[in-house]
Amino acid sequence: MELSIEYLKQIIAETIAEIDKIPFVQVLVSNRHVHLSGEDVGILFGEGYQLSPVKELLPGQFACEETLTVSGEKGSLKKVRVLSPVRPETQVEISLTDNFTIGVRTPVNESGNLSGAGLVILENPLNSARVERKCAIAAQRHVHITPDFAEKHALKNGQVVSVEVGSPRGTVFRDCLIRVSKDFKEEMHIDTDEANAGMIKNGDLGLIIP
Amino acid sequence: MELSIEYLKQIIAETIAEIDKIPFVQVLVSNRHVHLSGEDVGILFGEGYQLSPVKELLPGQFACEETLTVSGEKGSLKKVRVLSPVRPETQVEISLTDNFTIGVRTPVNESGNLSGAGLVILENPLNSARVERKCAIAAQRHVHITPDFAEKHALKNGQVVSVEVGSPRGTVFRDCLIRVSKDFKEEMHIDTDEANAGMIKNGDLGLIIP
Numbered sequence: 026m027e028l029s030i031e032y033l034k035q036i037i038a039e040t041i042a043e044i045d046k047i048p049f050v051q052v053l054v055s056n057r058h059v060h061l062s063g064e065d066v067g068i069l070f071g072e073g074y075q076l077s078p079v080k081e082l083l084p085g086q087f088a089c090e091e092t093l094t095v096s097g098e099k100g101s102l103k104k105v106r107v108l109s110p111v112r113p114e115t116q117v118e119i120s121l122t123d124n125f126t127i128g129v130r131t132p133v134n135e136s137g138n139l140s141g142a143g144l145v146i147l148e149n150p151l152n153s154a155r156v157e158r159k160c161a162i163a164a165q166r167h168v169h170i171t172p173d174f175a176e177k178h179a180l181k182n183g184q185v186v187s188v189e190v191g192s193p194r195g196t197v198f199r200d201c202l203i204r205v206s207k208d209f210k211e212e213m214h215i216d217t218d219e220a221n222a223g224m225i226k227n228g229d230l231g232l233i234i235p
Numbered sequence: 236m237e238l239s240i241e242y243l244k245q246i247i248a249e250t251i252a253e254i255d256k257i258p259f260v261q262v263l264v265s266n267r268h269v270h271l272s273g274e275d276v277g278i279l280f281g282e283g284y285q286l287s288p289v290k291e292l293l294p295g296q297f298a299c300e301e302t303l304t305v306s307g308e309k310g311s312l313k314k315v316r317v318l319s320p321v322r323p324e325t326q327v328e329i330s331l332t333d334n335f336t337i338g339v340r341t342p343v344n345e346s347g348n349l350s351g352a353g354l355v356i357l358e359n360p361l362n363s364a365r366v367e368r369k370c371a372i373a374a375q376r377h378v379h380i381t382p383d384f385a386e387k388h389a390l391k392n393g394q395v396v397s398v399e400v401g402s403p404r405g406t407v408f409r410d411c412l413i414r415v416s417k418d419f420k421e422e423m424h425i426d427t428d429e430a431n432a433g434m435i436k437n438g439d440l441g442l443i444i445p
Binding site: 120121122125133166187193196197198199200217218219221222223224 | 330331332335343376397402403404405406407408409410427428429431432433434
């Protein structure tokens, strides 16, 4: 075939189609954070208080201006970010490194599952209002994908896959839970321990290995 | 073959021989620690001071009674354990999580390589003596093996392998450096970020994948 603009365009289109077949996802690193119930917003910030979202983290989920101090038996984590919207139950997501720092023992759970959750005190440092809740978990690594992406790559909601992420601390994360929803973007969510173990920063690419 | 004690012994011996072919290593988790030069021992603890070893961590390497405060631009880590014996150069090994906590940026280096090491202040809280050194690194994950083990499993000093460690946060660590010495035991050394990412505790087994 002769070398022409048309030929180059065709090569590029074919290359893009090949790349498109590879199940890459962006990796996002979740820092420790707090989801509050409406009731706990009232106790910590005052009756009828509305959280102030400042930055969209995931579709429909926001980092808020508000931060809390999270304490266990041995220590405290200051300025832990509150996320909105409110949830039916208060949930704190911290890393296993944080477990050692503040003296709490969390399970590694899917978000929303508070089975075995660790006991922590949440305090608003501005007014000293506090609640004590069995609500602390470490988040199970998981991958958000859309139904289109799931179909294209033969993945299913609830499936457990591995995800390979690059060097110089190359890591294959086993036990990654696939979650499919039309409201998602393609994103793998890991915590700061997992990010540091793999020297991974926000936006790095992960390769799904079914 | 008839079922006899001899037969059972043979089955057990064969099973042990099979297990022996699998390149398993024990995984040990290194907490943050400090190696000091003789000169810095003198500055921090006093001229002619001898460190007090209390527990052998590796053959010939000891955790000492002494601890130091390690500080960066943003914060401090208290009670960081000093190891003996002294070394030609002071070296601090911290995790990448610690990097964020104290505001220092370390490379991920093999122990002994201080190229690009982060600037930290080491202080003896008992007498306020302090030194400022470009000596902070995060340790590269590595595997110690004996020459026998190396020969049996066709591994070489300097080789880079992967190591798989179990669930529920199953992880394959790529980029693991093999070190061979007759003074070693078979051990993989990882830091606390890597341990927490994989929910690994001291003595868990890792499988070397060449």
